[in-house]
Amino acid sequence: MxxxxxxxxxRSVAALGTVAQAAEELGYTASAVSQQIKRLEKQLGLAVLAPAGRKVVLTPAGQVIVDAAPEVFQALERCVAAAQSVSHGTPRGTLRVVAFSTAIRGxxxxxxxxxxxxxxxxHVRIVEQDxxxxxHSVDAGTADLAVVHDADELPTPLPSSLTQRLLHTDVGDVVMHRTHPLAAGDSPLTGPDLAGHAWVTSxxxxxxxxxxxxxxxxxxxxPDVRHLIDDFSTQLSLVASGEVIALIPRLARPxxxxxxxxxxxRRQPKREVHAAWRRSADASPALQALLSELSGRTETAAARCEGGTEAPSGA
Structure with a gap:
């Protein structure tokens, strides 16, 4: 067996190319991962890895094993989900969630x-990841749920073992001090409206x-870009000085x-935010409970910006 x-x-070594990277992903030492691979080779009576410079590659036998691995993991996960569902469908256990920073906040x-x-x-354990x-973490089985956004209006490629659900469509607004010249208007801004103003940007x-x-x-x-700052709270602290304006996603905005x-x-930048999980985990009561909470939060996930002012929290 x-x-x-x-x-x-x-599977992790095959995806990442080195024992050290696989060990970091799995939370083991490199020595422990090497011992696991050797134990597998002993069980099979075949070599599954071969050295390739500073990395390793799969042997033909190793490739066959890795190709079949998703079916094994999915079958095991379905067994666990079925057992959990039998217990009156009561959500319990630990969910490992990976997400980008503004989705964690919002x-x-x-x-x-x-x-x-x-x-x-x-119990939910969250790790920030792009x-x-x-x-990859969800596909590899080191996380149960990912919250991701599309890249430059292009969907992030989804592994065939995963499924996803649209959670939220995030948009960006321009934030400024109340004394800024642009603050006096109430119609949607265009690109030319923004000419000649100083910025803090991501x-x-x-x-x-x-x-x-x-x-x-x-x-x-x-454009006059004065500051390049990754943290949106820090951007807002610079906007508060009255010197600069900023383009900030609503999901990220305190x-x-x-x-x-x-x-x-007038042309709102947008990005779609999805939850992604393994198809084999569909029946997990804990996962479905978290998805239900996420879906229920999307209507009030971000502050709104209407008529030049911010709506009250929860509006």
């Missing part, structure tokens, strides 16, 4: 609070920086307070 832990270790944190109230036997890494390579570049694409002169307002954009 093949050891399931060893099979998971082999969606997961309030959902987990509601889950703890309604289902105290469910979408690509998050989907760093290059982020979704929000891509939003910003598209927003100012029609402005003849290069309450603005008295000194700041937001203005809608």
């Amino acid at each position: 093949i050891d399931v832990g060893a099979l998971r270790a082999l 969606l997961l944190a309030p959902a987990v609070a509601g889950l703890m109230t309604r289902h105290p036997d469910v 979408p690509d890494q998050a989907l 760093p290059h390579g982020t979704v929000c920086h891509q939003w910003f570049r598209r927003l100012v694409a029609d402005v003849p002169e290069e 309450p603005l307070g008295e000194g700041l307002i937001c203005r809608q954009l």
Whole structure:
């Protein structure tokens, strides 16, 4: 009988290329992963890995084992979910969730609070990860649920073992101090409206920086970017000085307070936020309970920006 832990270790090594990276993902030492692989080779009577420079590659036998591994893990997960469902469908156990930072703030944190109230036997463990890494973690079995966003309006490729649900469509608004010249209007802003104003933006390579570049694409002169800051709370502290304005997703935005307002954009930048999980875990009562909480929170997940002012919390 093949050891399931060893099979998971082999799959992780195959995906990441080194024993050390697989050990980090699985939470083991490199020595422990090596021992698991050796135990698997002893059980099979075949080599499953071969050295390739500083990395390792699968042997033909190892490739066959890895190709069959998803069916094994899915069958085991269905067994667990079925056993949990038999117990009157009561949600219980630990859910490992991976998500990007603003989804943790705007969606997961309030959902987990509601889950703890309604289902105290469910425990959630959250790790911040970018979408690509998050989907890999769920596919590899080291996480149970991923909350991800699309990339530059293109869906993140989904492994065939996973399914997903749309949770939220996030949009961006321009935030400024109440004394800023743009604060006096109430109609949606256009790119030319923003010409000549100083900015704090998210760093290059982020979704929000891509939003910003598209927003100012029609402005003849290069925008005056004073600061590149990844943390949105820090961006807002700079906006509060009155020197700069910022483009901030609603999902990422804490309450603005008295000194700041937001203005809608005529062409609102958008991104879709999805929950993704393994198809074999569909019957898990704990997973379905968390998904229900997440779906119930999306209507009030982010502050709204209407008519130049921010609506009250929960509106």
